[in-house]
Amino acid sequence: AQTVTQSQPEMSVQEAETVTLSCTYDTSENNYYLFWYKQPPSRQMILVIRQEAYKQQNATENRFSVNFQKAAKSFSLKISDSQLGDTAMYFCAFMKRQYGNKLVFGAGTILRVKS
Amino acid sequence: DVKVTQSSRYLVKRTGEKVFLECVQDMDHENMFWYRQDPGLGLRLIYFSYDVKMKEKGDIPEGYSVSREKKERFSLILESASTNQTSMYLCASTPPQGVITNEQFFGPGTRLTVL
Secondary structure, three states, rough: EEEEOOOOOEEEEOOOOOOOOOOEOOOOOEEEEEEEEEEEEOOOOOOEEEEEEOOOOOOOOOEEEEEEEHHHHHHHEOOOOOOHHHHHEEEEEEEEEEOOOOOOOOOOOEEEOOO | OEEEEOOEEEEEEEEOOOOEEEEEOOOOOEEEEEEEEEEEEEEEEEEEEEEEEEEEEEOOOOOEEEEEEEEEEEEEEOOOOOHHOOOEEEEEEEEOOOOOOOOEEOOOOOEEEEO
C-alpha cells in the first residue's frame, strides 16, 4: 500500500517570501502521479500542481513549483512570492496509474502567510 | 467549469439516525469518491464508484454504504450514525484514467456532527 507523509503540520511565511512544503511517499509502483492540492479556509479543495513520475522535469505553475526526487521518493512544493491568498491547508497526494484514479493523501500542512 | 455540489454544508444528527449525504457533479464524470477529512489524518477514502451501480470499498468503509443510481449522483449513507463519524465529508469526481486530466474535482464538503 502507498503512504504519503507530510512532516510539517504547520508553517508560516512572510508575504513576498518563499516557502517550501515537504512531502515524502512510499510506493513500489513505477508509474504514478503526484499532486499538491490546496484547501483555503472554508473553501473548496483545488489542484495546485501535478507531476507525472515518468517525467524528469519538475512541474511549474506560475509561483508554484515542485522538486521531484523519484529515487528519494520526495515531492516538495515551493511557493515563491507568497501572497495572503496562499493561506490554506496544503495536501500532498499520490495516484498510481490504474483504473479508478484513487488518491492517497498526506495529513496536510497548514500554511499561514503573514503581512 | 466542473461543478461538484453537496447537499448540505453543515449537518447535525443524533446517534442512531440514518444519514444521507448527497453529491452531484455536472461534467459527466465516470468516477466519483467519498472521503472523510480529520485533523492530522488528511483525507481518507471511504468508497468510490467508477460507473452507475458500481462501487468499491476504500480504506475506511465500515459504518458506511453508498448508492449510485445515476451517473451524476453519488450518495453516502450512514446506516446508524455514531459519534465517531463526526467529521468533514468531501465528495470528488474525475474522468476515467486515460483522459488528459486526472485531476479530482472536489465539492465544498459537509461538516457532519453526530450528537
